[in-house]
Amino acid sequence: AQKITQTQPGMFVQEKEAVTLDCTYDTSDPSYGLFWYKQPSSGEMIFLIYQGSYDQQNATEGRYSLNFQKARKSANLVISASQLGDSAMYFCAMRRDSSGNQFYFGTGTSLTVIP
Amino acid sequence: GAVVSQHPSWVICKSGTSVKIECRSLDFQATTMFWYRQFPKQSLMLMATSNEGSKATYEQGVEKDKFLINHASLTLSTLTVTSAHPEDSSFYICSGTNRMGNQPQHFGDGTRLSIL
Numbered sequence: 001a002q003k004i005t006q007t008q009p010g011m012f013v014q015e016k017e018a019v020t021l022d023c024t025y026d027t028s029d030p031s032y033g034l035f036w037y038k039q040p041s042s043g044e045m046i047f048l049i050y051q052g053s054y055d056q057q058n059a060t061e062g063r064y065s066l067n068f069q070k071a072r073k074s075a076n077l078v079i080s081a082s083q084l085g086d087s088a089m090y091f092c093a094m095r096r097d098s099s100g101n102q103f104y105f106g107t108g109t110s111l112t113v114i115p
Numbered sequence: 116g117a118v119v120s121q122h123p124s125w126v127i128c129k130s131g132t133s134v135k136i137e138c139r140s141l142d143f144q145a146t147t148m149f150w151y152r153q154f155p156k157q158s159l160m161l162m163a164t165s166n167e168g169s170k171a172t173y174e175q176g177v178e179k180d181k182f183l184i185n186h187a188s189l190t191l192s193t194l195t196v197t198s199a200h201p202e203d204s205s206f207y208i209c210s211g212t213n214r215m216g217n218q219p220q221h222f223g224d225g226t227r228l229s230i231l
Contacts, residue, residue: 035219043206045159045222091158093220101147101212103220107158 003027004094006106013082014114020067021077021109023092029053031097034075036066039089039108048090051075082113117143119211121223129231130201136194136226138209144189145211149220150182153206165192199230 005024013019025034036048051059051066059066067076079086092106118141126134138148147166151159165171165186173179181203183195192211196203206227210220 037219037222043208043225043227045208045210045225047219047221050219101220102149102161102164105158110156 003104004092004106006092006109008109009107010110010112012112012114013079013086015084016081018078018080019082019111021079021090021092021111022074023076023106024072024074025092025094026073027094027096029096029098033095034066034068035093035095035103036064036075036077037091037093038086039091041088045091049077079111084113084115087111087113117211117213117221119145119209119221119223121209121226123226124224125227125229127229127231128199131198132230134196134199134228136196136207136209136228138192138194138211138223140190140211140213140221143211143213143221145192145221146189146213148186148192148209148211150184150192150194151208151210153208153225155206159208162194196228199228201230204228204230 003026032053034051038046049059049061049064049066051068058068063080065078089108091108093103095103120139150162153159161174162177163171163173163184165184167186167189171184186192208225210222212220
């Protein structure tokens with residue numbers, strides 16, 4: 001069963017605009033963590049932001065923020081003031097406490113920032 | 116942030132060769148390391164999970180004798196692709212983590228393996 005769903009295979013955004021990348025998840029665990037990673041064309045996986053299931057506030061890291069809606073089981077990534085260097089694949093991932101340290105990755109969203 | 120070093124970055128070799136890929140955590144102790152395989156424009160596919168000092172746990176469909184994983188210390192895990200064939204060509208990427216909770220997995224830069 002798909003545990004992480006990213007419904008946007010590709011997204012385009014104008015430079016300096018904000019963009020939202022969607023992520024929904026499926027778990028019955030009360031405790032879990034949600035992560036976003038960026039993968040540029042060079043291949044490395046860059047950790048962006050984390051949201052814990054018990055966190056009351058949405059996580060923010062610089063231009064990245066996570067719109068966490070627990071009841072809807074969604075954890076969308078918002079990138080503000082897009083830059084050309086933001087063009088990359090973005091993966092949403094979930095770690096369930098019941099599964100130890102294993103992560104479940106979504107299929108990814110390819111973001112292209114247009115000058 | 117935590118650093119994971121993976122090498123080699125690129126490998127091109129003949130069919131039948133065995134290839135070893137190393138994954139080192141440079142500034143933290145990785146009690147658990149993961150090995151993933153990624154095809155172009157696809158997500159990461161977990162191959163195996165290894166805990167230091169224990170045998171790796173392989174995902175369904177991953178051949179244990181084909182992909183040998185060793186995690187002998189808290190800072191080093193290796194993946195050996197034995198008798199590699201062209202269908203083993205792929206991008207392999209490792210990650211490490213030192214505990215549960217809110218710690219992310221820290222990834223190496225990946226290895227592009229091409230078998231001729």
